[in-house]
Amino acid sequence: MKVLVVDDVGYTRHFHVRLLQKFGHDVLSAEGGAQALKILERDLSVDIVLTDLMMRDMDGVELYKNSLRISRVLDGGQATPPAFILMTALRPGGTSQQKDIEKLRIAKEIGFLDVLYKPIEPELLKATLDNVKFARGKQVVDTVSTVRRIEETVNQLIAQQDLDTSNTFMESLRGQLERLEDATSKIESVAAKR
Amino acid sequence: MLSSPPRLRTTTNYFDVEAALDRCCGDVDFLAEMVDLLASSVLTQMTAIEVACAARCPRELGEAAHALKGSISTMTSSVPYELARDLESLGKSGTCEGADIVVSTLRASLHQLLKETQQWSAHRESAPVP
Numbered sequence: 001m002k003v004l005v006v007d008d009v010g011y012t013r014h015f016h017v018r019l020l021q022k023f024g025h026d027v028l029s030a031e032g033g034a035q036a037l038k039i040l041e042r043d044l045s046v047d048i049v050l051t052d053l054m055m056r057d058m059d060g061v062e063l064y065k066n067s068l069r070i071s072r073v074l075d076g077g078q079a080t081p082p083a084f085i086l087m088t089a090l091r092p093g094g095t096s097q098q099k100d101i102e103k104l105r106i107a108k109e110i111g112f113l114d115v116l117y118k119p120i121e122p123e124l125l126k127a128t129l130d131n132v133k134f135a136r137g138k139q140v141v142d143t144v145s146t147v148r149r150i151e152e153t154v155n156q157l158i159a160q161q162d163l164d165t166s167n168t169f170m171e172s173l174r175g176q177l178e179r180l181e182d183a184t185s186k187i188e189s190v191a192a193k194r
Numbered sequence: 195m196l197s198s199p200p201r202l203r204t205t206t207n208y209f210d211v212e213a214a215l216d217r218c219c220g221d222v223d224f225l226a227e228m229v230d231l232l233a234s235s236v237l238t239q240m241t242a243i244e245v246a247c248a249a250r251c252p253r254e255l256g257e258a259a260h261a262l263k264g265s266i267s268t269m270t271s272s273v274p275y276e277l278a279r280d281l282e283s284l285g286k287s288g289t290c291e292g293a294d295i296v297v298s299t300l301r302a303s304l305h306q307l308l309k310e311t312q313q314w315s316a317h318r319e320s321a322p323v324p
């Protein structure tokens with residue numbers, strides 16, 4: 001995946017860039033919000049923005065809000081916007097200032113995928129990015145069109161009063177529904193164990 | 195007889211080698227790279243703290259201390275980190291009162307941290323490859 005690391009502290013920016021490269025990601029970096037926006041404007045293929053919260057020119061929350069204004073129109077349609085992950089050394093309930101804690105709350109509400117607390121455990125960072133990769137790799141299943149086609153087929157079978165084809169069709173539908181029921185009950189039992 | 199492998203643990207006060215290595219995914223070369231870069235980064239940030247303190251500018255003090263805290267967090271969570279955090283809080287609360295003594299203690303503790311990281315680096319380089 002292509003990840004953009006945004007941090008105005010060179011040392012920590014370099015650290016996170018190297019860490020993400022170790023995980024096999026294609027990594028870009030920006031030393032502040034303004035530079036990050038320029039990169040996001042010209043490169044619509046960025047999958048994830050890993051940004052620090054507190055930066056001098058623009059905080060991570062403002063960066064996210066400004067990124068929403070970027071046009072993502074491509075020849076083939078709309079480009080998927082990048083997922084935003086926030087990095088912060090703030091600790092809710094710690095010695096951090098109330099207005100900073102408020103920024104954390106806003107970040108969670110307005111659409112940041114996750115908040116990671118510095119120093120970030122590498123395994124947690126890896127798992128968070130893997131989750132994004134999994135979510136972005138999922139194909140959207142078009143059930144609406146499928147149901148519409150089934151409805152049309154059923155209408156035809158009723159109109160033609162074709163008993164044999166109707167029975168075959170119902171049998172194959174029942175078989176597929178049973179498979180789906182088995183699979184969903186397995187998923188539910190795994191989720192319940194968690 | 196085979197030489198013993200490079201010792202990664204050192205008896206130090208501030209440099210937490212084990213935690214730092216964990217944060218570098220156990221990659222000694224990666225940690226060594228970050229150790230090499232630490233001194234110049236930390237010294238620049240320390241200077242920014244001292245300038246802000248001398249100018250009695252709480253906002254600059256808070257920002258500079260925040261940057262330093264982030265940089266050293268890979269290597270330590272003890273005294274230098276705590277002092278940087280205290281300075282950051284002080285600056286964010288809009289004052290530089292009492293900062294001078296904290297800055298002075300921070301400088302000394304950073305000196306110790308850098309000494310320990312450099313010792314680790316030197317030891318690593320001089321240790322025979324197993």
